[in-house]
Amino acid sequence: MPDVPDASPYDALLLLSFGGPEGPDDVVPFLENVTRGRGIPRERLEEVGQHYFLFGGVSPINAQNRVLLDALRRDFAAHGLDLPVYWGNRNWAPYLTDTLREITRAGHRRVLTLATSAYASYSGCRQYRENLAESLAALTAEGLEPPRVDKLRHYFNHPGFLDPVADGVVASLGELPAAVREGAHLVFTTHSIPDAAADSAGPEGGAYVAQHLDAARLVAAAVRDATGVDHPWQLVYQSRSGPPHIPWLEPDVCDHLAELRAADAPAAVMVPIGFVSDHMEVLYDLDTEALAKAEELGLPVVRSATVGADPRFAAAVRELALERAATERGGCPERRARGALGPSHDVCPKGCCPARVERPAAAGAGSPYP
Ligand SMILES: CC1=C(CCC(=O)O)c2cc3nc(cc4[nH]c(cc5[nH]c(cc1n2)c(C)c5CCC(=O)O)c(CCC(=O)O)c4C)C(CCC(=O)O)=C3C
Numbered sequence: 001m002p003d004v005p006d007a008s009p010y011d012a013l014l015l016l017s018f019g020g021p022e023g024p025d026d027v028v029p030f031l032e033n034v035t036r037g038r039g040i041p042r043e044r045l046e047e048v049g050q051h052y053f054l055f056g057g058v059s060p061i062n063a064q065n066r067v068l069l070d071a072l073r074r075d076f077a078a079h080g081l082d083l084p085v086y087w088g089n090r091n092w093a094p095y096l097t098d099t100l101r102e103i104t105r106a107g108h109r110r111v112l113t114l115a116t117s118a119y120a121s122y123s124g125c126r127q128y129r130e131n132l133a134e135s136l137a138a139l140t141a142e143g144l145e146p147p148r149v150d151k152l153r154h155y156f157n158h159p160g161f162l163d164p165v166a167d168g169v170v171a172s173l174g175e176l177p178a179a180v181r182e183g184a185h186l187v188f189t190t191h192s193i194p195d196a197a198a199d200s201a202g203p204e205g206g207a208y209v210a211q212h213l214d215a216a217r218l219v220a221a222a223v224r225d226a227t228g229v230d231h232p233w234q235l236v237y238q239s240r241s242g243p244p245h246i247p248w249l250e251p252d253v254c255d256h257l258a259e260l261r262a263a264d265a266p267a268a269v270m271v272p273i274g275f276v277s278d279h280m281e282v283l284y285d286l287d288t289e290a291l292a293k294a295e296e297l298g299l300p301v302v303r304s305a306t307v308g309a310d311p312r313f314a315a316a317v318r319e320l321a322l323e324r325a326a327t328e329r330g331g332c333p334e335r336r337a338r339g340a341l342g343p344s345h346d347v348c349p350k351g352c353c354p355a356r357v358e359r360p361a362a363a364g365a366g367s368p369y370p
């Protein structure tokens with residue numbers, strides 16, 4: 001008789017994502033939701049709106065999440081894990097508050113959250129926790145008694161995240177012309193954030209860049225093991241917004257491609273390590289803009305796959321959920337993680353990834369919703 005996995009005290013898993021428009025009429029209201037109170041220049045918003053209109057006003061992110069949802073449910077069922085999976089977004093339907101209301105009405109009391117962002121930062125972690133707190137407040141105001149909500153630890157260095165990324169890079173190298181393959185550079189790319197946000201990311205600061213560097217190093221090592229070739233690599237940034245006088249993480253991916261060309265690099269693989277699935281940043285900023293730049297430069301470039309709904313990632317989510325459940329029951333489960341940083345913290349401490357203006361944040365120390 002195989003072991004029945006024990007998720008107690010948890011009784012539901014919440015897939016928490018960004019959300020995106022599903023048609024042209026959604027684009028402007030979606031952007032208004034995203035940018036409310038954030039001081040993003042009007043021109044930047046119009047520009048980003050155009051990226052969505054170029055794809056019929058449809059972001060790929062919701063379809064990606066539906067596939068992930070399905071993969072998680074199938075993986076849980078196949079392993080006898082009885083943990084219902086719900087999906088809610090911060091910025092578009094299905095909205096987080098509606099999903100948490102459904103979870104509350106179904107009688108669930110302990111919810112574990114999987115955010116579709118693998119790294120620490122204000123935008124990638126605390127902002128999700130602030131939105132959880134807002135939704136819990138809204139439900140409380142409706143007279144409901146919402147469940148306790150926790151968040152899974154960062155998974156950037158989990159084998160179930162790293163292995164699919166590494167396989168994607170190996171596959172992309174295989175798509176490059178044989179003559180330039182061996183000398184190809186690996187261009188790991190992630191969302192730029194303000195320098196100030198990078199400095200204060202995580203419990204001790206600096207976690208956003210440190211986590212990306214470790215993940216990139218581990219993937220580059222896995223690629224070397226698979227191909228026998230030590231490809232040079234670098235971490236670069238994309239999708240910068242905000243006013244130009246505020247410093248954000250650099251170099252930009254397109255500038256880096258130009259530098260590679262100038263240095264006579266024969267080819268490159270762009271590895272969108274900062275993104276869990278094919279978001280608009282991948283489809284537009286990389287596949288449209290950066291690949292056009294590469295073409296203009298005459299540099300052969302291929303973009304490698306995101307993790308998406310890879311079965312190894314779904315299995316990693318199951319493993320992380322069971323790990324956290326065991327920890328909550330007072331046990332000491334194995335906590336798998338590769339690299340120099342070790343497994344990330346389970347509970348964000350009070351000052352983790354601080355916002356410019358402090359707001360209540362759930363699923364961490366100091367949450368008003370214990
Ligand atoms: C670190 C990070 C992630 C990765 C972690 C995670 O995945 O959460 C991420 C993801 C995403 N960002 C997304 C979309 C947008 N982000 C914006 C604005 C911003 N992002 C920022 C950072 C991040 N963003 C920042 C510092 C800003 C500036 C304003 C602010 O401080 O908030 C804007 C406004 C326009 C603009 O300024 O570009 C849009 C439309 C979508 C949906 C894409 C789709 O539809 O597929 C996704 C997954």
Ligand SMILES: [Fe+2]
Pocket residue numbers: 123191
């Ligand atoms: Fe963003």
